[in-house]
Amino acid sequence: MKRRGRFAPTPSGLLHIGNAFSALAAWLQMRQCGGEFLLRIEDIDKPRSRPAFAEQQQDDLLWLGIDWDEGPRMGGPFAPYEQSKRGQLYEAAMDVLREKGRIYPCYCSRSELASIASAPHGLSSEGPAYPGLCRHLSAEERSSKAEKKTPSLRFIMPEEAIVFQDGVSGRMRFDGEALGDFIVKRADGIFSYQLAVTVDDAAMGITDVLRGADLLDSTPRQLALYDALGLTPPSFSHVPLIADEQGDRLSKRDKSLTIASLREDGVFPERLVGAIAYAAGWTDHLEPIAAHQLIPIYQPPSGNKEPIIITQHMLDWLRHD
CATH class of the missing domain: 3.40.50.620 (HUPs)
Structure with a gap:
């Protein structure tokens, strides 16, 4: 190939x-x-x-x-x-994640997210880790919040570490839980970068992703999506x-x-x-x-x-x- x-x-x-x-x-x-x-x-x-x-x-x-x-x-x-022009592919991926119980609605307000963003954090493509405020809401709580706010949808990161071999930096290890659950579809209906790039690279048969080091911590998030969607990931290099x-x-x-x-x-x-x-x-x-x-x-x-x-x-x- x-x-x-x-x-x-x-x-x-x-x-x-x-x-x-x-x-x-x-x-x-x-x-x-x-x-x-x-x-x-x-x-x-x-x-x-x-x-x-x-x-x-x-x-x-x-x-x-x-x-x-x-x-x-x-x-x-x-x-x-x-x-x-590829929204149907992303929606199909969302259906798979929904069926597998890997996404949940997030009703956090801008002020709540701003307080998280004000916390110290290093270079990150997604900003500070989301602490899972909405992950364990009861059905009643979700129903009540849904009446007031359209939610975004977050992907549940695995608890175990994600390890991969980077073509530039060698072996990389990220704690999945420490990265935090991230948005895959915004409240305004826009799909996230992490979801779209994963779906597109898989659909287009990409075998090698070479990109800037500022996207290094996007890789464990995308690898988690590849796994959840049953897709084969490419190799990654971050220059x-x-x-x-x-x-x-x-x-x-x-x-x-x-x-x-x-x-x-x-x-x-x-x-x-x-x-x-x-x-x-x-x-x-x-x-x-x-x-x-x-x-x-x-x-x-x-x-x-x-x-x-x-x-x-x-x-x-x-x-x-």
């Missing part, structure tokens, strides 16, 4: 250098092993997503030299490749985040470092790819290089705890004529 990887951006903003690194690494991983590479638009949260961003993201990826075998503009056997010299994460909030802005400034794609390749250790000096030239020399970054630094010198070099 051919290996299949993917890049799945959320069109709530423009791609930035950190996104470019994750996309490039995922693309190189598949191109090096002769696998297939998919693009999926994760626009499940419609109020935050913009079609114009999705189009710009695709233009930016192609400008970088990153193409895809299946996805928007291309089609493929698992179309549609936009999550906003380091991109940061500046002060260690601050480069993000889409810095508009000068979006790919679109760099393009407007006249930056050549080979220079951006060259800067990323040098920072990631794929090349030993700064030089313009096309994405396809990295295929034979690509290596997975080692470790994901320390960010990859993009120095001011590299940023200045990008704009060098």
Whole structure:
């Protein structure tokens, strides 16, 4: 069976250098092993997503030299490749979880959740662990609360530890109970990232997920969903985040470092790819290089705890004529 990887951006903003690194690494991983590479638009949260961003993201990826075998503009056997059009699959998964008794309604107010969010917690894709306030409500209590509030639906995490082998960081262990039950469908009817990405990766036959280290603790949650849904999980690799010299994460909030802005400034794609390749250790000096030239020399970054630094010198070099 051919290996299949993917890049799945959320069109709530423009791609930035950190996104470019994750996309490039995922693309190189598949191109090096002769696998297939998919693009999926994760626009499940419609109020935050913009079609114009999705189009710009695709233009930016192609400008970088990153193409895809299946996805928007291309089609493929698992179309549609936009999550906003795949709701029936997510609802079917919810039916399975409901039948297995793995979800429950949560009536917590915003103020209650805000008090939980104010508790100290580390880097987490889901924020602080939910303490299960609504898990053990009686039928009468649920009925009473349902009259006042439409509930969200939470997935019951297993009590036992979840262990997996990360392709970058090695053996990882998470206490399922400590992660807390998480929302799989919001009160407004929007399915969660964790549910949608699990269902889609399984449905599309993804064998390798390579993404940023900020999503590392999404993996045990998704593995628990794979198990509950009776699906086969892919292998996971979490690459380091991109940061500046002060260690601050480069993000889409810095508009000068979006790919679109760099393009407007006249930056050549080979220079951006060259800067990323040098920072990631794929090349030993700064030089313009096309994405396809990295295929034979690509290596997975080692470790994901320390960010990859993009120095001011590299940023200045990008704009060098």
